[in-house]
Amino acid sequence: MNVKSSCFSFTVCFSLVALAGCAANSETETLGMEASGVSVSSDRVSSDFPHCVVAAVPVRPGEEVSPSIAPPAAKCFHTYAEATSFATKGRVNLPKNATMKEVDDAVADDTTRNLGIQSIVIAREYANANYSLPSLAVTADAGCQNQDWVFASMPSGWNDVISSALIYGGVGCFHGWHYETNNFGGANLDVGAGVGDFTYMNDRTSSIRWTR
Numbered sequence: 001m002n003v004k005s006s007c008f009s010f011t012v013c014f015s016l017v018a019l020a021g022c023a024a025n026s027e028t029e030t031l032g033m034e035a036s037g038v039s040v041s042s043d044r045v046s047s048d049f050p051h052c053v054v055a056a057v058p059v060r061p062g063e064e065v066s067p068s069i070a071p072p073a074a075k076c077f078h079t080y081a082e083a084t085s086f087a088t089k090g091r092v093n094l095p096k097n098a099t100m101k102e103v104d105d106a107v108a109d110d111t112t113r114n115l116g117i118q119s120i121v122i123a124r125e126y127a128n129a130n131y132s133l134p135s136l137a138v139t140a141d142a143g144c145q146n147q148d149w150v151f152a153s154m155p156s157g158w159n160d161v162i163s164s165a166l167i168y169g170g171v172g173c174f175h176g177w178h179y180e181t182n183n184f185g186g187a188n189l190d191v192g193a194g195v196g197d198f199t200y201m202n203d204r205t206s207s208i209r210w211t212r
């Protein structure tokens with residue numbers, strides 16, 4: 001009887017430990033695959049490729065978006081400098097060991113100078129609060145003066161993970177509406193210039209619309 005009950009307790013304890021382990025794992029938000037160590041870029045966000053870039057889709061201001069519109073796949077890079085070179089088509093080309101601030105300053109400068117001319121970074125999404133990596137740079141061929149930019153659904157690996165986001169100043173996008181469901185439905189949050197903590201919308205974004 002004693003032996004049986006201690007076995008039973010052991011099983012219960014073991015299950016609880018396993019459950020706790022599962023909970024801890026899901027909190028760390030392991031995004032995507034392990035390192036390959038060889039590729040310069042990856043189609044999926046991961047701890048080794050945490051700097052992603054994707055182009056938003058233009059629509060007329062206020063226009064309804066066809067549910068069939070999906071964003072192009074994101075490209076993810078090992079360093080912020082590599083991702084930024086890709087996002088700006090090589091205009092911002094800094095050393096791989098450039099600091100986040102150096103790259104950020106260069107991106108802001110490039111966005112100001114090339115607004116309406118070519119691919120610029122208009123916004124940045126983050127998988128963690130307080131603008132912490134992994135990040136998703138959103139590129140567009142212009143600001144929001146004459147069109148909205150959208151993701152009717154999120155790039156692969158980015159659904160239900162956004163925890164903070166910002167919009168670059170000067171691009172004329174004053175609102176970044178984050179929605180709970182694909183095609184702009186459910187609960188929503190406007191990040192404006194930036195929101196470091198999504199609170200009720202944490203890990204719930206499934207579509208985004210940037211507007212003037």
Ligand SMILES: [Ca+2]
Pocket residue numbers: 029126127128129160161162163202203
């Ligand atoms: Ca998150």
